[in-house]
Amino acid sequence: MALRVLVLGAGFGGLELCTTLSDALGDEVEVTLVDKADAFVFGYSKLDVMFGRTTLDAVRLPYRDVVKPGVRFVQETIVAIDPEARRVETDATVHEADVLVVALGADYDFDATLGLAEADEFYSVEGAMRLSETLPEFAGGRVVIGVCGAPFKCPPAPSECALLLHDQLTARGLRDDCELTFAIPFDTPVPPSPDTSAALVEAFAAREIRFVPGNPVASLDPARKVAVLAGDGGELPYDLFLGVPKHRAPDVVITSGMTVDGYIPVDSATLATRYPGVYAVGDVATVGVPKAGVFAEGAARVVAEQLIARVRGADDADGYAGRGSCYIEFGAGRVGRVDVDFLGGPRPTGTFQAPSDALVAEKVEFGASRRARWFGR
Numbered sequence: 061m062a063l064r065v066l067v068l069g070a071g072f073g074g075l076e077l078c079t080t081l082s083d084a085l086g087d088e089v090e091v092t093l094v095d096k097a098d099a100f101v102f103g104y105s106k107l108d109v110m111f112g113r114t115t116l117d118a119v120r121l122p123y124r125d126v127v128k129p130g131v132r133f134v135q136e137t138i139v140a141i142d143p144e145a146r147r148v149e150t151d152a153t154v155h156e157a158d159v160l161v162v163a164l165g166a167d168y169d170f171d172a173t174l175g176l177a178e179a180d181e182f183y184s185v186e187g188a189m190r191l192s193e194t195l196p197e198f199a200g201g202r203v204v205i206g207v208c209g210a211p212f213k214c215p216p217a218p219s220e221c222a223l224l225l226h227d228q229l230t231a232r233g234l235r236d237d238c239e240l241t242f243a244i245p246f247d248t249p250v251p252p253s254p255d256t257s258a259a260l261v262e263a264f265a266a267r268e269i270r271f272v273p274g275n276p277v278a279s280l281d282p283a284r285k286v287a288v289l290a291g292d293g294g295e296l297p298y299d300l301f302l303g304v305p306k307h308r309a310p311d312v313v314i315t316s317g318m319t320v321d322g323y324i325p326v327d328s329a330t331l332a333t334r335y336p337g338v339y340a341v342g343d344v345a346t347v348g349v350p351k352a353g354v355f356a357e358g359a360a361r362v363v364a365e366q367l368i369a370r371v372r373g374a375d376d377a378d379g380y381a382g383r384g385s386c387y388i389e390f391g392a393g394r395v396g397r398v399d400v401d402f403l404g405g406p407r408p409t410g411t412f413q414a415p416s417d418a419l420v421a422e423k424v425e426f427g428a429s430r431r432a433r434w435f436g437r
């Protein structure tokens with residue numbers, strides 16, 4: 061009988077896992093991929109949608125296009141996970157598997173920050189869509205881009221938001237009527253890479269974007285229109301607040317009992333959880349790497365290689381290396397890159413590549429290659 065693999069979540073991790081398994085094993089494996097959504101959207105596309113650089117329709121990748129030997133996609137909402145029995149209940153049925161891979165990502169905890177529910181955010185598709193409609197109406201004033209807690213997805217993304225917003229306000233002739241402030245929990249924009257951080261801080265300074273490091277936003281007072289900082293209790297007045305909410309594992313993962321300190325602990329080399337035959341990859345897991353698609357993808361490949369080795373009766377593959385490259389929008393159509401290594405040494409390191417036309421093309425290719433590989437487009 062074919063190995064039954066149940067993959068929970070069709071994001072970066074789930075899609076890469078299914079694709080690698082299908083490419084190597086085809087019908088020798090029976091993969092069920094479960095997601096409540098009907099389409100995938102790249103994280104960075106939210107910034108493109110928010111700033112009107114594209115439309116949601118243009119960046120939605122429907123799961124009906126995931127057509128691969130050995131893989132079956134089902135659109136269902138997962139309501140309970142029993143990791144010991146490798147048994148998963150959805151709103152439609154019950155799934156059982158030989159191997160369970162949890163790739164359910166991180167959810168946003170809007171209620172964890174007082175007042176945030178009444179402000180804008182750009183980390184969800186809905187938030188980005190709303191902003192695509194309201195930003196063109198913004199008449200100028202004080203804008204605060206505020207991160208409410210760490211860890212958060214794609215650490216460079218709020219910096220990108222600040223730089224792209226500067227561009228949009230400049231193009232609208234409003235930049236001189238605006239003050240931009242950017243508050244973040246970290247001491248630098250991209251902590252593992254001092255060069256990347258220096259380039260971003262320089263870009264903020266050149267655009268008169270006030271950078272407030274080491275200071276997450278603790279709460280908002282929408283009546284007074286101020287953001288209160290957690291670090292020093294200072295207040296940032298705003299006319300427009302663009303927030304990054306606190307993150308946490310999806311409720312269904314927390315109630316499964318798999319989490320410790322909010323996320324699923326895994327062996328950092330194999331991504332195995334403490335439950336036999338159960339793995340966790342991507343933002344839902346604690347591996348010691350940032351919450352970013354490239355890391356979810358890399359972790360998924362490592363799990364896939366172990367399963368391929370199991371089916372083939374071969375030796376286990378190499379362990380997870382914790383390396384990844386992130387493209388960073390610097391504004392004015394420029395894209396840089398940081399290559400980070402989180403597990404290779406005593407502490408994380410990162411190498412910066414300054415913005416160039418080649419990196420603009422590379423980022424386009426990054427998306428196009430995933431669209432082709434996962435969705436056959």
Ligand SMILES: Cc1cc2nc3c(=O)[nH]c(=O)nc-3n(C[C@H](O)[C@H](O)[C@H](O)COP(=O)(O)OP(=O)(O)OC[C@H]3O[C@@H](n4cnc5c(N)ncnc54)[C@H](O)[C@@H]3O)c2cc1C
Nearest residue numbers: 069071072073096103104138164165214342343352353354
């Ligand atoms: C603004 C922004 C910009 C970003 N830019 C980048 C970038 O440039 N590069 C990069 O690498 N990363 C980037 N990211 C981060 C990236 O999007 C995430 O880290 C990545 O998607 C994580 O992959 P994952 O597989 O762990 O989870 P996800 O991709 O989040 O997938 C999880 C899936 O689980 C599903 N799910 C959750 N709960 C349930 C349930 N109960 N039932 C059924 N399905 C469920 C969800 O619908 C989702 O499809 C960005 C993120 C944001 C917000």
